[in-house]
Amino acid sequence: LMKSKSFLIIVALLLLIGCWLFLSFMLFASKDVKNVRDGALPSYDASNKKEYMDNIPFIQYRSHDKFSETEYPQYTNLGDLLKQWSPYDTSPQGWKNSLFHPNKNNGIRRFNFSDQQERALAQSYRIRELPFIIFDIDMLDKASNGPFSLPMLLETFGNSLKRAERSSDNHFMYYSMKKTAQAAKTYPDWKPPQEDILLSFPDFIQEAKIIEQKNDNSALSHLYLTISAGEGLRTPWIRKALPFFSPGDPFFSVDSSEFLGINCRFGMKGVIAAPHYDGKRNFIAMVRGRKRYVLLPPSECSRLDLYPRGHPSARHASLNWADAEKVGENSKLYHAQATEVVVSMGEILYLPSYWFHYIISQDASIQCNARSGDSLIGRNHITACGLYKDESSKSNLRGFNKRHEDGD
Secondary structure, eight states, rough: OOOHHHHHHHHHHHHHHHHHHHHHHHHHHHHHHHHHHTOOGGGOTHHHHHHHTTTTTOOOOTTTSOOHHHTTTTOEEHHHHHHHHTTOOOOHHHHHHHOOGGGGTTTOOOEETTTTTHHHHHHHHHHHHHOOEEEOOOOHHHHHHHHTSHHHHHHHHOOEEEEEEEESSSOOOOOOOGGHHHHHOOTTTTOOOOOOEEEEHHHHHHHHHHTTTTTTTTOOOOEEEEHHHHHHOOOHHHHHOTTTSTTTTTTOOOOOEEEEEEEEEOOOOOOOEEEESSOOOEEEEEEEEEEEEEEGGGGGGGGBBBOOOOOOOTTTTTSSSOOOOHHHHHOOOOOOOOEEEEEEEEEEEOOOOOOOOOOEEEEEEEEEEEEEEOOSSTTHHHHTTTTTTOOOHHHHHHHHHHHHHOOO
16 A cells, blocks of 8 residues: 555656646747747848839830740850859849849849739740749738748747758758668768758747848858648648649649649748759749849750769759859859849749759748649750650659659
């Protein structure tokens, strides 16, 4: 009997200690969330959109304007473009001085989505598989200021752990987990470019705040928090916040049978995603912050020194484009034809299949994108690079799309 009483006393004490630890954790967690909410990220502030938009002329492109596929987009040498505006420079002045800033009227064309005529013209660009920007999208503005506002995100995510990637600096490159074992044999010196970790959203924001306060943060460790396309499709609040990203939407879902879901990425200021292409048509919505996209058409594939098929980072550039000296030494790469655009909060970039993109986060940012179907336009250049094989095989096409559904 005495042993039974002692056992019950021990159990009761353990339960009390457990309750105390749980309550202490919850109190700490709530303070953690409150501290993050009280010190919001400057680049998550919606006033950034107004500041950006005030400097952009809303040029009306009418249906009777002469259209020439050979003249659009306009390009310059990649080396000159990167030299003029270093990828390590995230200041607004870099975009204002760019050859392709909208004020110079020779960059990526921008259409008012709320205007029926301009929306129809944007759709004609999509049919021709050419990149463009749309703005004034009411549902995206509501998502930016509602479910994707910092207080709402903190409430939605709480302290649950999310998948993220940590780089030792600000460079990130996609790699296939399935190919890492093979890579050890074929590429013995290869190592994963970043590590996968789990962390809470408040912890992510705390680190993002530190990065944002630094003028030169390129050497500091950066994080990229990701919600996969499948997870985004299964998450009710994301589907509700971005209803235009659905298989049935006639503008955003080019091929509803190949709709992959909604992918969302939460990035820190200065994050650089390695140059690459994706096999699917891609609509990229900037929910918060700004990102710079350096774009190259599929025809430039042979100039870019991409990792080959079988490599964990196949279809990505093997050279660091932020290294001006190395780019300058590579004449073929230096003279590749490129353009660029900054996608701001409330805008959506259409990126056709096989277009190369090099992405630099100008702010802490939230970007969500949806892919659907691929195009034949440009595939011949990818085939010539050795990155696409047996294009006549439908089963191989599905495998190709599955391999190429990652990246921005």
